[in-house]
Amino acid sequence: MKPIKHIAVTGAAGQIGYSLVFRIANGDMLGHDQPVSLRLLDVPAAQAALRGVEMELQDCAFPLLRDVVCTDDAEQAFAQVDYAILVGAQPRQKGMERRDLLAANADIFVRQGRALNAVASRTVKVLVVGNPANTNALIAMSAAPNLDPSCFSAMMRLDHNRARAMLAKRLGEPVDSLEQVVVWGNHSPTMYADYRFALVRGEPAPLRIQDEQWNREIFIPQVAQRGSAVIEARGKSSAASAASAAVDHMRDWVCGSQGRWVSMSLPSNGDYGIPEGIFFGVPVRCEDGRIERVNGLSIDTFASERLQGAVNELLEERDAIRHLLQS
Ligand code: NAI
Numbered sequence: 001m002k003p004i005k006h007i008a009v010t011g012a013a014g015q016i017g018y019s020l021v022f023r024i025a026n027g028d029m030l031g032h033d034q035p036v037s038l039r040l041l042d043v044p045a046a047q048a049a050l051r052g053v054e055m056e057l058q059d060c061a062f063p064l065l066r067d068v069v070c071t072d073d074a075e076q077a078f079a080q081v082d083y084a085i086l087v088g089a090q091p092r093q094k095g096m097e098r099r100d101l102l103a104a105n106a107d108i109f110v111r112q113g114r115a116l117n118a119v120a121s122r123t124v125k126v127l128v129v130g131n132p133a134n135t136n137a138l139i140a141m142s143a144a145p146n147l148d149p150s151c152f153s154a155m156m157r158l159d160h161n162r163a164r165a166m167l168a169k170r171l172g173e174p175v176d177s178l179e180q181v182v183v184w185g186n187h188s189p190t191m192y193a194d195y196r197f198a199l200v201r202g203e204p205a206p207l208r209i210q211d212e213q214w215n216r217e218i219f220i221p222q223v224a225q226r227g228s229a230v231i232e233a234r235g236k237s238s239a240a241s242a243a244s245a246a247v248d249h250m251r252d253w254v255c256g257s258q259g260r261w262v263s264m265s266l267p268s269n270g271d272y273g274i275p276e277g278i279f280f281g282v283p284v285r286c287e288d289g290r291i292e293r294v295n296g297l298s299i300d301t302f303a304s305e306r307l308q309g310a311v312n313e314l315l316e317e318r319d320a321i322r323h324l325l326q327s
Helices: 015-025 044-060 074-078 098-119 133-142 157-171 205-209 212-224 226-234 240-255 301-324
Strands: 005-010 036-041 065-071 083-086 125-128 152-154 182-184 192-194 262-267 279-287 290-293
Touching (some): 074 098, 125 133, 133 262, 133 279, 157 182, 157 226, 182 262, 182 301, 240 262
Parallel strands (some): 005 083, 125 152
Antiparallel strands (some): 279 290
């Protein structure tokens, strides 16, 4: 039997947490032969709800679940963790400006970054889900100077999955037949869902679609606005699909993406003209726990404009919290 892996989930008493922790405990994230220990972190006011989640986890009698710790102390939650999924964040409240939301979350992610820096495994893999996810990841990474930047990522996988599903529907093909879809940029309406390189059953998807108007007027905006459409329909934000995307992101990072491209937000390294110092969604492949960026894709004028829109937004977000970043 493999040694136990320790996984922290923040905001575990929230909506996404309620879908996510059961999937992890069931083995969907790390494999059905990998025993796990869960560290569930939430604010003091949510501790009673968290105990309820713990009771339900016990009641599922998951064979792989060895231990559950519930806490409001980040250092306790992150002690020696192998994986940390940072979901907990301050939601936007009435009358709150975007800048106020950034500041409230910045405070959370500075504290959690410091705690990871102090006590997590030196090879921890961190996924930031809580919004604004890209900038929160930048803040956490910056507050953890003793961890390698490659320990950090932010979630674009929900957008990636939405784009693949929408294309599959348009093509009348199973979603699994589609590869090489990319969602670039920020997890926000500036994201750029891009199927220029996509293959369906090995054939170029753009040749099958041949409808640039659909691409620009339907596909790109609908992927970007899918979250709002779910809220409109459900009266609540997407939680099960976000949790599923977090499972997909971590599973591929840890177990490999089997050669497939997936979209992940990573610290930019200057590729594709994207300035360093922000987290940006890019295409990657994963193998043996490592992430390999897909480089050298052509960027035409339209793509360049879309990428620049996301860069501008992320630079603005970074400037709003720049004072919190360690140089
Ligand atoms: P929720 O409001 O149901 O749950 C959030 C939980 O975080 C609550 O239990 C709250 O008490 C907890 N929390 C707040 N501050 C905390 C702190 N300092 N430490 C630990 N826990 C803390 O929200 P939901 O629906 O679960 O969403 C969570 C976040 O994920 C939101 O920021 C949401 O915008 C984001 N999200 C991101 C997506 C992505 O693709 N990157 C997709 C969907 C949601």
